[in-house]
Amino acid sequence: MTRKTVRIAMNGVTGRMGHRQHLVRSILALREQGGLELADGTRLWPEPVLVGRREPALRELAGRYGLERWSTDLDAVLADPATDIYFDAQVTSAREEALRKAVAAGKHVYAEKPSATSFEAALGLARLARDAGVKHGVVQDKLFLPGLRKLSRLIDSGFFGQILSVRGEFGYWVFEGDWQEAQRPSWNYRTADGGGIVVDMFPHWEYVLHELFGRVRSVQALAVTHIPQRWDERGKPYDATADDAAYGIFELDGGAVAQINSSWTVRVHRDELVEFQVDGTHGSAVAGLRTCRLQHRSGTPKPVWNPDLPVTHSFRDQWQEVPDNEEFDNGFKTQWELFLRHVYEDGPYRWDLLAGARGVQLAELGLRSSAEGRRVDVPEIAL
Known part of the structure; x- marks a missing residue:
């Protein structure tokens, strides 16, 4: 050897x-x-x-x-x-x-x-x-998460039929740094230092959407700085000039629509720090970091809206776990x-670096969409 x-x-x-x-x-x-x-x-x-x-x-x-x-x-x-x-x-x-x-x-x-x-x-x-x-x-790296690899397996099998929509929720509460130490570095919250959740997360969403569902054709986003003051690693207050939350709608090739919320100012009430729900004509799935659950149309219940009666069953229990079927490395x-x-x-x-450029492009156009208050087309790029 x-x-x-x-x-x-x-x-x-x-x-x-x-x-x-x-x-x-x-x-x-x-x-x-x-x-x-x-x-x-x-x-x-x-x-x-x-x-x-x-x-x-x-x-x-x-x-x-x-x-x-x-x-x-x-x-x-x-x-x-x-x-x-x-x-x-x-x-x-x-x-x-x-x-x-x-x-x-x-x-x-x-x-x-x-x-x-x-x-x-x-x-x-x-x-x-x-x-x-x-x-x-x-x-x-998100493409290699066990949950998204299981989701990719479902897509490749044709499980969803026609994919209609993708709903993503990402985030957690990042402490401000005054009474508890922040779990992210302070530069993340200063625009001059390259901070901001749009710059950080929209490149992730670009490749996840592009690889699994189709190229992003347009973006409409709202970037917000919910917490204007934070405390740095030395315990000193500073102005948070970068966005700490972003709410985006992405139109994809093929007609599917993705909605993704990204936030460092949200307390977690979901199974994992990031989850994507995919709904299609033949079935739906919810994928997180490690797990993925599905509901086929043949097993879809028929909910009826009735606010006068308490719900007597668990909606989550009506979904089936997708098995690992392989060993997932880091x-x-x-x-x-x-x-x-x-x-x-x-x-x-x-x-490659061209794929990286597509991510930066989406972040830049997302910030433009937020600043101008309108939907922005995402042109294809090539070397």
């Missing part, structure tokens, strides 16, 4: 997502299983190089996980010919410049979303990577494996 070391510069792993999902549950998990075996028997061995601005945090992370390489000098890491792949999980405002440097250095690039702070910049990155001939990808790790196969054995990978 041949072992090939793959050196991956990982920028932004001191943050929550970069640390937990990408470093620990993806790259280090791949190392724990002995690497990634390719079709020809070669075993890829990922060797992370931790990159960031805070030297003490990098040193502590490297020591905790027994890693030898870390640096605060991104230029030096990219100049090293031993570096194969650049991964970016920084704050959005710093991502474009770093990705451009990595592409210019001839590195394959993989990045969290959104890929840039503007659609023009995101599309420019996709064209830059294409012209440089490097492999490129954007994280689109979605971030699964996508890392696909990207590595794309780079080293030319495996298929359609979630």
Whole structure:
């Protein structure tokens, strides 16, 4: 068996997502299983190089996980010919410049979303990577959630008949930071730093809708800042200038309509932090992070509106659980494996920087729709 070391510069792993999902549950998990075996028997061995601005945090992370390489000098890491792949999980405002440097250095690039702070910049990155001939990808992790994979299975089987509508609910209460510490960083609530729930979540909704139901043809959105003041990591108050909730309607190819509420100012009264209900002529389903329940038309009850009598049955009990039927690995790790196969054995990978640009485009048009109070068409884009 041949072992090939793959050196991956990982920028932004001191943050929550970069640390937990990408470093620990993806790259280090791949190392724990002995690497990634390719079709020809070669075993890829990922060797992370931790990159960031805070030297003490990098040193502590490297020591905790027994890693030898870390640096605060991104230029030096990219100049090293031993570096194969650049991964970016920084704050959005710093991502474009770093990705451009990595592409210019001839590195394959993989990045969290959104890929840039503007659609023009995101599309420019996709064209830059294409012209440089490097492999490129954007994280689109929701597609690999067990609940959505079960939902995809139902769609592929024709279970729904004609899909009529999609209803999504996402969110939870993010503490303001005064009497309880906030569970999201303060930059998320400052527009100047790339914050806002539209910028954060509409790129997710774009690829979920695009992949499962059809391209988004138009968007009508209302973005709101419900809580105008929050407290930062030092306990100091600051003005929240970015939207913390967004209410969107998306018209899809094929005629289906999606309605998705996104909020960091909502208390959870649902089974999971995100749920999608899909209604079709032949059946309906509700998918969350891990579970998916269905109701076929042959088993659909006939509700009758009668406010004078109490309901004597549970509507939830009338739905059937979709079985796992397979073992679901961590979605971030699964996508890392696909990207590595794309780079080293030319495996298929359609979630590239152009797909990332579509997400930024939808966020930008969603904010325009909210500002102008109207529905906005979403034009198709191409390199």
